[in-house]
Structure formats: structure tokens, C-alpha cells
Amino acid sequence: MDRKKTVLFLILFFILAVLLVIFFKNTGRERIKKSGEIPRPAVSGGAPVATTMKTVKLFFLREEDGRLVAEDREIASDPSTVREAEETVAELIKGSKTGLVSSLPAETKLVQLFITKEGVAYVDFSKDLIEKHPSGSTAEISTVYSIVNSLAFNFKLIKKVFILVDGEEKETLGGHISLDHPFLPDYSLIVKE
Amino acid sequence: MMMTAKKKMRILYRTVLLLTCFVFVVSAAGASGPKEMKTIVIDPGHGGLDLGAKGRFGTLEKNITLAISFKLKTLIEQNLPYRVVLTRDKDIDLSLESRSAIANNNNAVLFISVHTNGSFRKKAQGSETFFMSLDASDEETRKLAYMENTSSELEKRIEDENKDEVKMILWDMAQSAYIKQSSQLAEIIQQQLSADPDLKTENRGIKQARFKVLTGVACPAVLVEVAFISNPEEEQKLVKDEFQRKIAEALYQGLKRYTRLFS
Numbered sequence: 055m056d057r058k059k060t061v062l063f064l065i066l067f068f069i070l071a072v073l074l075v076i077f078f079k080n081t082g083r084e085r086i087k088k089s090g091e092i093p094r095p096a097v098s099g100g101a102p103v104a105t106t107m108k109t110v111k112l113f114f115l116r117e118e119d120g121r122l123v124a125e126d127r128e129i130a131s132d133p134s135t136v137r138e139a140e141e142t143v144a145e146l147i148k149g150s151k152t153g154l155v156s157s158l159p160a161e162t163k164l165v166q167l168f169i170t171k172e173g174v175a176y177v178d179f180s181k182d183l184i185e186k187h188p189s190g191s192t193a194e195i196s197t198v199y200s201i202v203n204s205l206a207f208n209f210k211l212i213k214k215v216f217i218l219v220d221g222e223e224k225e226t227l228g229g230h231i232s233l234d235h236p237f238l239p240d241y242s243l244i245v246k247e
Numbered sequence: 248m249m250m251t252a253k254k255k256m257r258i259l260y261r262t263v264l265l266l267t268c269f270v271f272v273v274s275a276a277g278a279s280g281p282k283e284m285k286t287i288v289i290d291p292g293h294g295g296l297d298l299g300a301k302g303r304f305g306t307l308e309k310n311i312t313l314a315i316s317f318k319l320k321t322l323i324e325q326n327l328p329y330r331v332v333l334t335r336d337k338d339i340d341l342s343l344e345s346r347s348a349i350a351n352n353n354n355a356v357l358f359i360s361v362h363t364n365g366s367f368r369k370k371a372q373g374s375e376t377f378f379m380s381l382d383a384s385d386e387e388t389r390k391l392a393y394m395e396n397t398s399s400e401l402e403k404r405i406e407d408e409n410k411d412e413v414k415m416i417l418w419d420m421a422q423s424a425y426i427k428q429s430s431q432l433a434e435i436i437q438q439q440l441s442a443d444p445d446l447k448t449e450n451r452g453i454k455q456a457r458f459k460v461l462t463g464v465a466c467p468a469v470l471v472e473v474a475f476i477s478n479p480e481e482e483q484k485l486v487k488d489e490f491q492r493k494i495a496e497a498l499y500q501g502l503k504r505y506t507r508l509f510s
Contacts, residue, residue: 117368157367189293189300189308190365191377191472195456225343225459228300229293230362230470232459 106131108138110208112146113200113244114154120192122200122244124207125152135211140167143177146204157196159186165221173213174236175205181220189228198231199243206239214238286330287323287502288355290460291316292362292470295340300365302482309338311476311485312361318495319361327503329356347463351421357432357502358468360460363476363485372478373449376437377470378429379422379462380455421465428467428509430455435508436469436501443497446490448474448481467505471498 108131111124129141143164149156161182169175187193202215214236218224224233291312293299299308313335320331332353334346350358364371422429433453441450461468473494474481484490 115368117370120366120368120371155368188365188367188477189298190475190477191362191375191456191458191470192364192366192371192475193300193477196367228365229297229343229460230456230458232457232462234459235457 110138110142110145111204112142112150113203113207114150115157115196115200116245117153117155120196122196122203123154124244125150125154127151135209136167136169139169139175139205139209139212140164142204142208143167143201146200157193157200159183161186169211173211174216175209175212175214176216176218177201177205178218178221183217183219184224184227187228189230191230194227194231195243197227198233198237199240202237203239203241203244207241284328284330285356286332286353287357287359288332288334288350288353289316289319290334290346290350290358290360292360294335294338297340300363300476302476302485303479304482306476306482306486308363308365308476311363311491313338314488315473315491315494315498316361318492319359319498322495322499323502326499327506329506343460344463346460347421350464350466350468355464355466357505358461358464358466359436359498359502360458360468360470361498362470362472363474364472365477366475369478371475372481373451373475374437374440374446374471374473375451376433376440376453377456377458377461377472378433378453379426379468380457381423381426419463421463422461422468425465425467429461429469431509432467432501432505433469435505436471436498439497439501439504440471440473440494442500443493446493446497 107128109126110129112127113122114125115121116123127142127145129138129145132138132141146156147158147160147162147164149160159182161180163180163182165178165180167175167177183197187197198217201217205212205215216223216236217233219227219233226233291309293309293312295309297309299312301307316333317336320333323329323331332349332355334349335341346360347358364375430453437450437453440446440448458470461470474485476482476485
């Protein structure tokens with residue numbers, strides 16, 4: 055009986071050892087994978103002098119006819135699309151530098167932005183986007199599509215944009231356009247150069 | 248002798264029964280005309296704490312939409328064989344869902360939501376008519392197809408207690424069945440809005456967008472944006488009783504033409 059017990063014990067110990075080895079091997083692999091991804095940002099971070107810039111197109115309203123016009127803007131290039139998208143939205147909120155009309159209230163702040171695997175960018179704005187919004191179908195449509203077009207046009211990863219306010223899905227900005235779904239870009243609203 | 252009396256009674260009883268049935272049916276058929284008067288639902292945009300768009304001189308959209316809606320209601324009731332229901336007849340808050348529910352609960356045959364427009368641009372001006380868009384993304388199209396295929400079967404299977412919930416889901420997309428008619432209604436109303444030379448409001452055409460207030464409406468439905476309250480010049484017009492009356496007249500003419508054409 056005692057022998058049987060020790061044999062059983064040894065077998066269990068062996069299985070445990072094998073499992074441990076497998077476990078550590080896997081984590082080792084993960085580490086290697088992760089470290090394989092890291093070098094890129096490490097290089098750009100290590101050489102702060104070489105912060106490369108990137109040109110994005112922001113969409114603002116043209117006073118004469120209310121169509122969307124592209125305005126070039128320099129943002130810091132970043133390996134993360136999320137960071138670049140965040141900066142694009144921040145620049146959009148700052149407004150036009152060439153006299154075009156902004157379609158986001160100036161008080162608006164970008165709270166958070168993330169992109170799903172399916173290519174939906176969730177963009178969370180401060181409640182100013184609703185509280186300071188002028189309301190009206192036309193105003194809402196221009197707000198929605200200056201955001202959606204500015205993101206989808208510049209980033210291939212972003213296929214659709216879901217607009218959140220104050221951390222949650224809102225019914226509308228001011229009683230008109232439904233925000234219950236992610237928007238596809240609408241380039242028909244853009245003036246072709 | 249006794250037997251024939253009984254028989255006579257029986258025959259008399261039967262004829263009386265038949266006669267009452269006949270009278271009942273005839274009267275019901277006769278009464279169905281005026282009783283089944285169709286309903287048009289007018290939705291004055293915004294209300295209560297929801298002021299809508301604001302003008303430079305302090306004009307509030309919610310007040311203008313109510314004033315135009317009252318005028319439109321009077322015109323329809325005086326000239327067309329339709330009953331008119333307003334989603335609100337005073338300055339109260341009303342959710343967008345309640346507005347479409349009022350249309351559906353009244354079996355509305357037409358729904359018109361009255362608004363005045365707002366823009367970030369000072370110069371924006373003119374009138375436009377919107378109808379529902381189904382820029383249905385992939386998953387929505389699938390959901391819709393699924394609903395179309397299974398809704399009848401679903402309703403059979405769903406227990407009574409859950410029925411309301413299912414109905415709500417179906418209502419959620421009710422407008423998708425009326426897109427074509429809604430576009431025709433939008434076109435006719437927009438034509439009337441730009442036909443009146445006295446209105447002098449720029450024709451911005453008909454457009455499609457996903458309007459929350461239209462999604463659940465189970466009949467042809469449009470949202471009109473008459474002039475820009477955000478444009479000081481148009482704001483000055485919108486407060487005038489005469490201008491409001493002309494807008495109401497144009498909307499009335501549009502509804503009239505649509506009902507003549509399609510019903």
C-alpha cells in the first residue's frame with residue numbers, strides 16, 4: 055500500500071513538473087512576442103529629436119454653402135492609431151485655422167477614444183458636445199460627419215465611428231439624428247478639390 | 248293547433264333574430280364611414296426643457312413649431328376629412344419615443360414633425376424636408392432581414408407577458424417599411440414649400456438621415472425644417488404670424504396632394 059502511494063505521489067509530481075515546464079515555456083513565448091512588438095516605439099521614444107510629423111485632413115464647414123472642406127493639419131506621428139486618432143479629434147475641436155466653420159462646440163473635450171477589432175472607433179466627448187450644441191438637423195448632421203469623416207478618411211483601421219457623450223450612448227445630440235449606431239463616413243458631403 | 252302556434256312562434260322568433268342581425272350589420276356598415284376617419288399626427292418639435300434651436304433675438308424653436316402646428320391642424324380639420332392629433336398641444340417635455348408611439352397608437356396614416364433649423368453657420372438659410380434613412384450597416388440589415396422572416400413566427404411563440412417587448416422591438420424599425428412612401432411625401436411637401444413665392448425660403452431639397460423620432464413610426468413620415476432660426480433674418484420671419492400661416496398652408500397643400508395621390 056505504501057509503495058502504491060509513493061508511486062502515485064511520484065506520478066502526480068511528474069505531471070505537475072511537466073505542467074510547470076509547459077506553463078513557463080508559454081509565458082516565455084509571450085514575452086518574446088511582446089518584446090518583438092516593443093522595439094518600434096522604443097526606437098522613436100529613444101530618439102525624441104526625430105518626432106516625425108504626419109499630415110491629416112480635418113473636415114470643417116464652408117460658410118457659403120455648409121459643405122465640408124478638408125484642411126491639412128500636422129500631428130505627431132505615432133505607431134498607435136489610437137494616439138493619432140485622438141490627436142486628430144483634439145485638432146478638430148481646436149477649430150479651423152483658415153477661416154472655416156467648426157461644427158463642434160469650442161468647449162468640447164475628448165474624453166476617450168478606442169478602436170475595436172471590427173474597426174469601430176468609439177469616441178467619447180464631454181457633455182459640452184450636447185449642452186453647448188446649437189441643435190437643429192443641419193447642425194447635428196455637420197457635427198456627426200465632421201467627426202466621422204475626419205477619422206475614417208485618415209485612418210484605414212477606422213471603418214465606422216460611434217459617438218459617445220459623457221461616457222455613454224446618447225439618444226441624439228439635440229433631438230434629431232439618432233446616435234444609437236456607429237456611423238459610416240459620408241464623403242458626398244465633402245467638397246472635392 | 249298547438250303545434251302550428253309553436254311553429255308560428257318559432258318562425259317569428261327567427262325572422263326577428265335575422266332582422267336584428269341585418270339591421271345591426273347595415274348600421275355598422277353605414278356608421279363605418281365617419282367613424283373610421285383617418286388620422287394625421289402632427290409633431291411640434293421639442294418642448295418643455297428641450298428648447299430646440301435658439302435665435303439671436305431669443306426666439307425659441309419649441310414655440311414656433313407649436314404655433315405652426317396649430318395652424319396646420321386647423322387647416323386640415325377645416326378642409327380635409329381627417330382627424331388631427333398633435334403629439335403635444337402645450338409647452339411640455341415629450342420623449343422622441345412617445346411622439347412616435349402617439350402616431351402608432353392613433354393608427355396615424357401620416358406623420359409630420361415640424362421643426363425650425365439650426366446651424367453653426369450664420370448664413371445658413373432655407374427649408375428642407377427629411378425622411379428616414381436606412382444606411383443600414385451589415386449587422387442591421389441582417390437583423391432586419393431576420394425580423395422580417397421570423398416576426399410572425401416569433402409572435403406565435405412568444406408568451407403574452409413578453410409580447411409588449413417584442414412589439415417594441417418591431418416598432419423600433421417600423422419606419423423601414425415606409426421609406427418609399429415617406430420619400431414621396433417629403434418630395435411633395437418640399438415642392439409646396441418652395442412653390443410659394445411669398446415664403447421666399449431657399450429650397451434645400453429633400454434629404455435622408457436617421458431621425459430618432461421617425462424610426463418607430465408605422466406610416467409615411469417626414470420631418471420638415473422650415474427656415475433657420477439660427478439665421479437672424481429668418482428668425483425675424485419665423486416669429487411673424489403671417490409667415491407661420493404661409494408655412495402651415497404649404498405643409499397643408501403638400502399633405503392634401505399626397506392624400507389625393509396615394510389614398
